[in-house]
Amino acid sequence: MGKYSVRLKKSEEKALASFDASTQRAIAAKLLSLAKDPYPPGCKKIHGLKNTWRIRRCEHCGAFLGVRKCPSCGKINDIERSFCPSCGYLFKHTPIKADADRDDTAGKTIYLATIVFFLIIFVGACWLLFGNSPTKSLQTSPPPVETVSSPQPGVPYEFAKNFVRDRLLSPSTARFMPISEVRYVYYPGQKTWRFTSFVDSQNAFGAMVRTKWSVKLIETKDTWKLLDIKFEQ
Numbered sequence: 183m184g185k186y187s188v189r190l191k192k193s194e195e196k197a198l199a200s201f202d203a204s205t206q207r208a209i210a211a212k213l214l215s216l217a218k219d220p221y222p223p224g225c226k227k228i229h230g231l232k233n234t235w236r237i238r239r240c241e242h243c244g245a246f247l248g249v250r251k252c253p254s255c256g257k258i259n260d261i262e263r264s265f266c267p268s269c270g271y272l273f274k275h276t277p278i279k280a281d282a283d284r285d286d287t288a289g290k291t292i293y294l295a296t297i298v299f300f301l302i303i304f305v306g307a308c309w310l311l312f313g314n315s316p317t318k319s320l321q322t323s324p325p326p327v328e329t330v331s332s333p334q335p336g337v338p339y340e341f342a343k344n345f346v347r348d349r350l351l352s353p354s355t356a357r358f359m360p361i362s363e364v365r366y367v368y369y370p371g372q373k374t375w376r377f378t379s380f381v382d383s384q385n386a387f388g389a390m391v392r393t394k395w396s397v398k399l400i401e402t403k404d405t406w407k408l409l410d411i412k413f414e415q
Contacts, residue, residue: 186217222249222258335366338375341406342397349411350393352384373401374409391415 198206221235228234249258254271265272339361347353364379378396385391398410
């Protein structure tokens with residue numbers, strides 16, 4: 183096996199110097215051992231990086247992580263090995279659970295696929311027996327639905343504005359809110375409307391003031407009749 187040299191970056195030298203003396207000696211000894219074997223058991227290739235490997239060591243004693251020692255011959259082996267390649271010793275607690283899990287998963291998949299297969303056959307048989315029955319189904323037309331159009335507030339609101347406008351000091355300057363910003367309530371049993379809103383108009387001094395008003399109307403045969411009107415400054 184060829185000889186290698188171990189070189190540390192300045193940042194790595196600073197990190198090594200941050201440990202105590204005994205820890206530095208232990209880590210340095212392990213680092214120098216890489217000159218003899220740069221790919222010890224437990225090292226992993228880092229995907230996506232060229233010629234880059236990862237070796238995990240204990241920060242306290244410097245021992246390799248991810249490896250175990252063979253109790254028969256003393257060789258260091260990767261922890262993922264199930265046996266020692268030097269002497270053939272079979273390690274206990276080998277990671278064979280993954281294979282068992284895969285077998286168990288495959289068995290569950292086959293079981294579910296079987297259930298789905300028979301369920302499809304059952305549904306298809308029911309459709310053939312009952313779905314294509316020669317008997318004609320009775321078709322009944324739905325009962326007629328009586329539609330009642332709700333009254334629109336546009337017309338009664340115009341009458342309400344006229345009643346308010348007639349009681350202002352300066353009717354020609356009145357500015358009312360749009361119907362979308364007006365609060366109104368319709369009482370279908372009495373055929374009455376209640377509108378509540380604001381109006382801007384000139385007072386006796388010519389200044390524009392805002393007044394809150396409320397009008398209640400009732401629908402008659404030909405027009406709308408005023409039932410109540412209130413003003414609030």
